Amino acid sequence: MRRQNSSAWQTLQHTLGAIILYGLFWGTKQAAFLGLATPGPVYKGVLSGAPRHQWACRLRSLQRSAVVEVGPAELEASIRGGGAVILDIFAIWCGPCKLLEPALDKLAEQLCDGKFDRDGFPSPQVLRMDSDLHPGKATEMRAEGLPTVIFFNKGVEVGRLEGAVGLRALEDNAARLLGLAELSGGPTGVKLNSMEDVELSVQMEDVVLLGVFGGGQYEQESAALDATLQLLQSQVGDQLISTVDASRLPGLVRSLQLGGLPAVVLFQDGSKVMQLEGVDAATVTADELQEALEAARNGLVS
Numbered sequence: 536m537r538r539q540n541s542s543a544w545q546t547l548q549h550t551l552g553a554i555i556l557y558g559l560f561w562g563t564k565q566a567a568f569l570g571l572a573t574p575g576p577v578y579k580g581v582l583s584g585a586p587r588h589q590w591a592c593r594l595r596s597l598q599r600s601a602v603v604e605v606g607p608a609e610l611e612a613s614i615r616g617g618g619a620v621i622l623d624i625f626a627i628w629c630g631p632c633k634l635l636e637p638a639l640d641k642l643a644e645q646l647c648d649g650k651f652d653r654d655g656f657p658s659p660q661v662l663r664m665d666s667d668l669h670p671g672k673a674t675e676m677r678a679e680g681l682p683t684v685i686f687f688n689k690g691v692e693v694g695r696l697e698g699a700v701g702l703r704a705l706e707d708n709a710a711r712l713l714g715l716a717e718l719s720g721g722p723t724g725v726k727l728n729s730m731e732d733v734e735l736s737v738q739m740e741d742v743v744l745l746g747v748f749g750g751g752q753y754e755q756e757s758a759a760l761d762a763t764l765q766l767l768q769s770q771v772g773d774q775l776i777s778t779v780d781a782s783r784l785p786g787l788v789r790s791l792q793l794g795g796l797p798a799v800v801l802f803q804d805g806s807k808v809m810q811l812e813g814v815d816a817a818t819v820t821a822d823e824l825q826e827a828l829e830a831a832r833n834g835l836v837s
Contacts, residue, residue, distance in 0.1 A: 601643035602636075604663045607672040618657035619713040620687040621705075624678040626666050631699035632682040637735050638702040639663075639684075642709065651715050659715065686712045701739040703775055727779040730787065737802045740775050742831045744824065746816075749796030750782035756817035757797040764799075767821040771828060799824065803831040 602623070605613065613620050623639055625632035643661035645651075651659050666673035666681060676685065684696040686708060694712040696704065702725075706718040727733050727745075736743055746764045748757035761778065768776050781787045781796060791800060799816045801809035809827055811819055 601647050602639050602661045602663050604665065606664070607669055610662060610664060610672070613657070613660055613662060614687050614690055616657045617689050618653075619651070619659040619709070619715065621659070621661045621709060621713075622676075622685045622687065623661070623663045624666050624673050624676065624681065624683045624685070625663055626681050628667075629681045634699040634735060634739060635682050635684075637731060638700070638705055638739070641702055642705050645706075645718065646715075659713070688713050699739050701736065701775070703740070725775065725777045727777050728783075730784060730790065733777075733779055733784075733787065733791075736775070736777050738805050740802075741804060742775065742828065743802040744776045744828055745800045745802065746776070746778040747787070747791065747793065747796060747798040747800065748778065748780050748782075750780070753796040756814065759817040760797045760799060760819075763819060763821050763824070767824050767828075770821060771825055801827055801831055803834075 610622065621639075621642070623632075623635065625635070639661055646659040646661060649658075664672065666678060676683075680697045682697075682699065684700070684705070685692055686694045694708060696708060709715045710718040725736065727736060733745070736745070744764075744767075746760055748761060750757075764776055764778060779787065781793075788796065791798070793800075793810075793812060795813040797816045798810065798812045799819065800807055800811075808831055
């Protein structure tokens with residue numbers, strides 16, 4: 536009886552072992568097929584053996600950002616590659632560094648579409664390096680304030696920015712310093728799509744004119760304001776004019792303390808200095824708004 540039980544137990548063990556091994560084998564194959572896991576040699580050849588920026592853009596739909604965080608060795612390899620490199624030196628505890636992140640993310644997404652690639656050079660890269668993890672390298676690169684954004688082209692530094700800056704400043708400097716002229720798109724307004732975009736635009740630009748549109752009963756007057764802002768943009772291409780659709784962002788009207796729609800709000804150094812709502816916003820002229828922009832730019836509005 537004991538022998539029979541022992542034999543039955545051994546048979547059961549062997550069966551369970553076979554099932555487990557088969558499951559592991561099949562699971563690995565399925566995972567590899569789906570791209571969730573890859574055998575060692577494939578991983579080493581496809582991912583480890585290639586610079587991370589070459590596949591970061593392809594994986595951005597699975598990642599939070601197309602910006603790649605690097606260490607000193609990866610950074611030096613990217614710079615020596617000779618392509619356009621934009622480096623953000625940051626720290627996790629740094630408030631201005633947090634404000635810069637969305638603008639860097641958007642810039643990285645623009646550079647991922649392939650139209651900025653040049654024959655014989657790696658694709659443009661947007662990289663980040665944590666100054667707390669790599670203090671020696673940060674000191675070597677003379678990062679005296681955070682964040683520091685450094686532009687490299689053909690293996691050498693060609694310019695830098697310090698502090699939180701907006702997307703427009705990043706684009707303009709990349710266009711001028713790295714030869715990415717397509718980033719200077721001319722006098723086109725910026726459409727904001729989230730509360731974070733609105734906050735970033737207001738906090739990071741010296742002067743911002745924000746047009747707030749509404750749907751439904753506000754649609755006609757919003758269209759009138761939109762036309763005025765487009766005319767204004769053609770007149771003052773160097774100014775930042777942003778627009779946002781309040782119907783897509785619940786809570787925006789309350790956050791901006793608006794009493795009606797459409798609205799046009801002028802911010803100077805993050806503070807609201809002018810606000811027009813409803814009919815007043817729909818009937819304001821481009822010349823009146825241009826005068827207000829110039830006054831804010833010259834510090835004549837309080």
